[in-house]
Amino acid sequence: MTRYLSRRLFLMVPLLLGVSLITFILLYLVPGDPVHSLVGERASPETIENIRRELGLDLPVHVRYSRWLGRTLRGDLGRSWVTHRPVRESLVTRFPVTLRLSVLAFTFSSVLGVSLGIVVAVREDRGIDHPAHRLLIAGQSVPVIYLCLLFMYVFGVWMGVAPISGLGDGSLRHFLLPAGALGLYTAVPKARMTRSAMLEVLRQDYVRTARAKGLPEGAVIWRHALRNAMVTVVTVLGSGLSNLLVGSVLTETVFGLPGIGKLQIDAVWARDFPVVMGCFIFQALVLSLCNFVVDLAYAWVNPRIRLE
């Protein structure tokens, strides 16, 4: 068990390296000189030269990468080309927003998705088939941006029950719509996968055993079926994380929430390479760590792995 987990931890290293390398190469390929957008018109050649030197753009690309890598390994992600703000500081100040959005959306979607999946599976098992399942596929067809805009319109403009966008004073109500939209969006795949996991488990012999024992149906489902389905569901929740990440980038953009995703998209537009690099690496790191936690949780719900 420990060996398995430490192996997984160790595997993150080449992965993060690969992510950084690919991102770096992509950014290197970007057309246009980033300095132009920094200085505007009327800058003298000396000014441009000074800035190129400041940003290290006068160096060959492999030197730039190895420098970046060296600094990053020391925990320094560099500074934004545009604002001069240390990238790490930007990440630290914006992470709470993303974290809050993600945690709210994740909780909402997990509760909603898992219970929806269970309900659908249990009913389907009793013979009320497909409509609910079809509805889930339909739900999965709605793009998150559209869901965000619909939430904005229905709850923000039409009913006026929540602020339409922005962080406001940072209070919870400003997260209601984005977290709701993102949560609903990520709930659907969870519901689908929980449903199929539950259906699979409900057909297992030990469920029949539990029924043969005379357990009430509720206990059969919650104690015996769900606990086993959790083994799959935990993986499902884990695999939904990257979905959540992508969703949060788009949600933050639509709702104008100053989180990591917003930072990233803005930086992409501004050609702010250090920030883009920082965001990608940060996301890859968070994602790997989350997957690691999922592995832990997986081991925890599954005695087979826990005891080995």
Add this chain to the structure above:
Amino acid sequence: MRSVRLLGRHRAAKVGMGIVAGLVAMALFAPVLAPYPPDHMELGRVLAPPGRTNLLGTDYFGRDVLSRIIFGARVSLTVGVVAQLLAASLGVTLGLLAGYLGGWADLAIMRLVELVLCFPDLLLAIGLSVALGPGPYTLFLALGLVGWPGMTRLVRGEVLALREREFLEAARAAGASTGRLLRVHLFPNCLPTVLVALTGGMASCIMAEASLSFLGLGAQPPTPSWGSMLSLGRPYLHHAPHLVIFPGLAIALAVFGFSLLGDGLRDVLDPRWACSRPPATSRPGRGGGPHGQAGRS
């Protein structure tokens, strides 16, 4: 033939096929179907709500929203088809090679696959589109380059299962070259899997195109694209919500159609799912749902 008949009996697949056929017809006959040319402006009739003259209203130039949605099907379908073909050709080739050659080639290809898969797909597509600069080819390339690893995984798995089967042994014994083995014997056997993944991939592609266009990285005006209609309509959410609502519905409907068709095809074509049981786990790789799930190894 049997598959076609089965598909005809699959209710969901029929609905999916209907929607997809409708989309294709919309794209092909857009000039006939659309009540107005998509870029016909009536500057005196801007932001008109849905009504008799303009079924779905007009935008900020007085262009007919319905006509633009109909023409928008062209963008979505073209992007989907081209990007998926690109992803499929790349993915299938690498998958065949990895599965058949094994060893070093397999290792290298699968490491690459894992690396690409650990990027959330849309973020990778954003990175690629920025690196390539906006434009139609960018969309094809970006979405194609994002889509191949899932396909590679699927095909590789299929090949691994097929590799030890007798007919291959026989062909090999008869002196078929590697290329011929791959082309004639392995590829057709992977075709059902690829077809299923392709259809599912279309759904994710349409979704991704919308997201990229929404961010301004997609189709270039005046080409009416559903995603850019969403993004350009957004400032008018207060006064003219129809600019957002209808294009969004179009996206959702298209994705829904392809998802249903993909699910139906999977039930019918893929022997592993052919039994009446629903799949126990999610489909591997990105061929699956919209935006896919980054596969965990």
Add this chain to the structure above:
Amino acid sequence: MRARAVAMLLCLAAMGCRPSGAVPVPAPDRYGGVFRGAWNRNPVTLDPAYVVTILDATACALIYNGLVRFDERGRVVPDLAVALPEVSPDGRTYVFELRRGVTFSNGRELVADDVVYSFRRVLDPATASRRAWVLEALEGAEAFSRGATGELPGVRAEGSHRVVITLVAPQAHFLSLLAMPAAYVLAREEVERHDDPRDYGFHPVGTGPWILDTWIPGSRLYFRANRDYFEGRPYLDALEFRIIEDPATALAEFRAGNLHLLRLGPAEYGAFLADPRWRDCLVACPDLAVYYLGFNCEKRPFNDPRVRRAINHAIDRIAILEAVLPGRYILANGSVPPGLAGHDAGLEGYAYDPDLARRLLAEAGYPRGFRMEILQTPSPGSLQLTEPIQRMLAAVGIRARLVQLETSAFFATIGDGGNPDSFLVSWWADYPEAENFLYPMFHSRNRGAGGNRARFADPEVDRLLDLARYTLDAGKREALYREVERRVFAQTPWVPLYFPVNYLVHQPWVGGYVPCPVPNAQKMTGVWLGPQPRSHEARETTQR
């Protein structure tokens, strides 16, 4: 400069709108309160040496002072200096007397050495300032900014409160340059306090009426009043600016009474104008900017003036602008916006005449038109302009393709990095001078990235521009600029589109707000808050 205020009033009157109603005089007890505003983006930096965007300039103006500044009408007035400087007869030496008792918000008194330090910092190659050109006319600036010498004779302190500035050559608009953010004065010890001087931009310290209290990037900035401000403390206790990107959200917050001032988007303007309750709170604010469709005058077929003229005739600018920006534009026939000395109201544009356009094209050898590309940045606003243009060009046989490029790629392409056909772009003034439009955009020295995107070249225009830059007499200078503009637009390097007009709306209980066309003229010191009705509903009923 005399004509400026008149011209602005004229143009506003012509638009059927009036500036904010008579400003109530604040009673002495109007001190206090927190003003709540909204910015649509996060400021990039509050370090004057790196300020490029208008928003940054607006924010810096709250914190810092320069030797001189612009007033709300765009005139140069003394700021840290006691009075406008004495200029030597040759126009190369400026002597400033500094006010006494001006303190930085860290408590230290501002002295002449601070001015010298601030100017040297901007030119220092180690700073890599984006705005070194502002001070490039200083004697020795060129060698200093190359790093060739540590000497900068162009600026020196004489005693503690006198600054002497020497220029390489006379520069007519030099005082306007000194009012720009790059010439703001900051305290050396505050910059050097940070291990990395680049951190200074987030902890700015100046002499201005406001002190930055909190800055949560992407979320909000909070400024508290400088009670020791040398012009007396502002009425308000504090300013809060929230970052609200979505205009609809800002609108909702304004309607809920949570914002005191709102910049109106295209969709909201009409609604507010039509509402009698709000009409008195609307403030028109023409921007010092021009939007245009530029041609690459070096490239075929746009090197033929007849083609350029034909395109001008092919586009019905008024129809487009009326649809897209009703009431929010002033039709441009030249490049210098109204309100600036040098603006020529008599300049005639090209009327919409597609037949004439076709004839001109045929004359130029393109009876069946041609293909062209229109470059632009991917903003909804520019699309709204280019899409109708595309259709109108198609009507005369020109098949235009719209190409959206991401901002930096766009500027690289229309600068020196590419060879575009045409492009939609705008030019925003750094300072309110005709020179700031004509010199960068039409002098052949500034071809491409320097600002002359149309790659327009005319030796006579070059000569007149050079002459005007050294002409210290305002009247002569204005005449020269008018002449330049006439010469330029006789050759149609552009399709000039419009000068933007922005509308602001404030809550009825906000007093003393005067809009400033020059962004960094707004110091917010005269703004005060009257008693605010308890709730939104309450306000609405009292209004009726």
Add this chain to the structure above:
Amino acid sequence: MGKLVAVEDLRVHFHTEDGVVRAVDAVTFDIDHGEILGVVGESGCGKSVTALSIIRLLPRPAGRIASGRILFRGQDLLKKPEAEMRHIRGNDIAMIFQEPMTSLNPVYSCGAQVAEAIRLHQGLRPREAWAEAVDMLSRVGIAAPERRAREYPHQLSGGMRQRVMIAMALSCNPRLLIADEPTTALDVTVQAQILELVKELKRDMGMAVMLITHDLGVIAEMARRVVVMYAGRVVEEADVMGLFRRPLHPYTEGLLDAVPRIDLPRGRLHVIPGQVPDPGDLPPGCRFHPRCAHRQDVCRKATPKLVDLGEGRRLACWVRGQGREAP
């Protein structure tokens, strides 16, 4: 006092995409107090479905009891509300399954699973239930029951797991134990131990056992009476001695011939020709006739009824008995 269980004219239908499958058709038999009834037949003959019908755990939604009665101590189980049925399950009727591998829940320890049943039916507190469970485990012959109780199913061997299943089933002193192929998945030596255990416990606790198997050897060892099923129907019923000595139904005959015997000279092993029919596509008439060596014309046309031959012997065959047509 009547029979413990009486199954009367039970018909179970499965609704599938290919139509209705009659998995159990007009099955009638009974089980006496304290007896071991063997039910034998090839897989797919409906014996498990019959058993599941008794405790009403047919797979839903496909399986449905179309008609018939199942009297348990004189009361029709098919008319009981689900809540009451739940009380009967585990308490009065318990069941163990073929696959001890998958029949135990992998995420709970063995002790917990046994204790759950005890708590449920005897209303004990957790700690008491646990002690009872450990006791039960030792009664089914598990060494070191304290330790085993804390272990998870995957840590136990197949035989151990089946012992746990038995412990769970018997923890509440049921009147009837349904054992559905309890030893099929186990090694031969373990098989014998488990069967011995069942016999022993039956003796101790005085319950009846319905032992379902396809293995006539097991029947010979354990049961007093046998019901032979084929393609959803009972074809023959007899006491064990009678059946082995003089099988009447050609199918039973075939089954007996297919068992290798040491007491007879080595010869060719008899096999029944043909295959078990697809339950969705049953032959008309006697369902066994396509494979029957003695078939006559009538066998093709009409289904024979199960006829009582006296001495506890019943038979459904046109050839060997005085066949009467079934309704």
